[in-house]
Amino acid sequence: MDQGDGGPGRRALLAGAAGLLLPAAAPAGPVLTARRGQTSLVVPMARPVAWRLSATARPARLILELPNLPWRGPDRLPGAGLVAEARREGSGASQSLVLLLAGPVAAPQVRVAGGRLTILLGPGSAAGFARLADGKPLAIAALAQRGPLPLVVLDPGHGGRDPGTIGGHGTHEKRITLAAALELKRQLEAAGRCRVALTRSRDVFIPLGDRVEFARRRQAALFLSMHADSAPGARGASVYTLSETASDGLAAGLAQRENQADRAGGLRLPSVPPEVQRILLSLIRQETRSGSERMARLVVGALEGEVPLLPNTHRRAGFVVLKAPDVPAALVEMGFLSNPQDEAALNRAAHRARVAASLAEAVHGFLGAGQGRAVVAATG
Numbered sequence: 001m002d003q004g005d006g007g008p009g010r011r012a013l014l015a016g017a018a019g020l021l022l023p024a025a026a027p028a029g030p031v032l033t034a035r036r037g038q039t040s041l042v043v044p045m046a047r048p049v050a051w052r053l054s055a056t057a058r059p060a061r062l063i064l065e066l067p068n069l070p071w072r073g074p075d076r077l078p079g080a081g082l083v084a085e086a087r088r089e090g091s092g093a094s095q096s097l098v099l100l101l102a103g104p105v106a107a108p109q110v111r112v113a114g115g116r117l118t119i120l121l122g123p124g125s126a127a128g129f130a131r132l133a134d135g136k137p138l139a140i141a142a143l144a145q146r147g148p149l150p151l152v153v154l155d156p157g158h159g160g161r162d163p164g165t166i167g168g169h170g171t172h173e174k175r176i177t178l179a180a181a182l183e184l185k186r187q188l189e190a191a192g193r194c195r196v197a198l199t200r201s202r203d204v205f206i207p208l209g210d211r212v213e214f215a216r217r218r219q220a221a222l223f224l225s226m227h228a229d230s231a232p233g234a235r236g237a238s239v240y241t242l243s244e245t246a247s248d249g250l251a252a253g254l255a256q257r258e259n260q261a262d263r264a265g266g267l268r269l270p271s272v273p274p275e276v277q278r279i280l281l282s283l284i285r286q287e288t289r290s291g292s293e294r295m296a297r298l299v300v301g302a303l304e305g306e307v308p309l310l311p312n313t314h315r316r317a318g319f320v321v322l323k324a325p326d327v328p329a330a331l332v333e334m335g336f337l338s339n340p341q342d343e344a345a346l347n348r349a350a351h352r353a354r355v356a357a358s359l360a361e362a363v364h365g366f367l368g369a370g371q372g373r374a375v376v377a378a379t380g
Helices: 126-132 173-191 208-217 250-261 274-282 285-305 340-346 349-369
Strands: 010-013 031-035 036-042 052-056 063-065 076-079 083-089 096-101 111-112 118-120 151-156 193-200 223-227 236-242 308-317 331-335 373-380
Touching: 031 076, 031 236, 036 063, 036 083, 036 096, 063 118, 111 349, 118 173, 118 193, 151 173, 151 208, 173 193, 173 223, 173 349, 236 285, 285 308, 285 331, 285 349, 340 349
Parallel strands: 151 193, 151 373, 223 331, 223 373, 236 308
Antiparallel strands: 010 052, 031 036, 036 118, 052 063, 063 096, 076 083, 083 096, 111 118, 236 331
16 A cells, blocks of 8 residues: 555655755756666756655655755656656655656665766665665765765785684685675775775784774774684575674674684783673664664675575674674675585685675665765675
């Protein structure tokens, strides 16, 4: 049932801050086109207006709110690609452009440049779209016009004298994580929507605390830590967010092993009483936790259908690299080197590129949400 633009059925997908300004529409009006599997909506602008993009799941649609936008184009646009029809609804301060979707879409890419707003749509899964339209707002930030591009910090885990897990065929985790991070860096930089930095770009040891501080000093908004660990009987990719209490035994074991990395490298993390640790963890901002959870959902949605997934794909544990109080963070296991199939796949450049493409999609979805100041992706 259609709840209407302001009804309780509205599921915010992308919400611009109320004061976020874009230039207003030029006489030509919005243009909807489709090419090579991608659908784009271009709204020419000429003077400042506030705007917001949101979504509903039933029916599947995107709603671009353009209050007080001078409208010179037709009230309806013919469908193109993933959009069955676009129509203008309301007027004045409650004016919107509603995109009726022909099928599920992935997280929209939004660009603001050259006096126009461009929304790019690509195909997505029904489950992924439902997660994007789950009622949790994701804000768009026109960072390219209002400041430097957000920073993505990729943190290839282990390195140097700490090889990480060693697979049955001798694969070192530190080599896989670095190769995957470099591929993800390449893809992100090619898209031009963020800056990218690596905590290590060669085979050196970096203490866990230094990895976190690397992101915090650069005012990162997200820390995504990727690993290729070992666990008896486990196979498939998974994603983890911070919790004082592990969601299951596997998550607890992985966190304990990764948190020993400093000792393996000759350093020991400072220890504090459990009471102090609980107090410190309780001070982590809710906004940071929310951003971490949101990123994890985006990662799962992007990986789904592309690579094998571990059951209960999103899990929680107390990884040291996820404990920055002001940096939303998630840790990705690309697979398990203890599993022969995962080890073989992770040794293939094509498979790593597929994983990187999914992670880039998730990062772009997070960036489009405007959560935080930057994005950090860590590979462990």
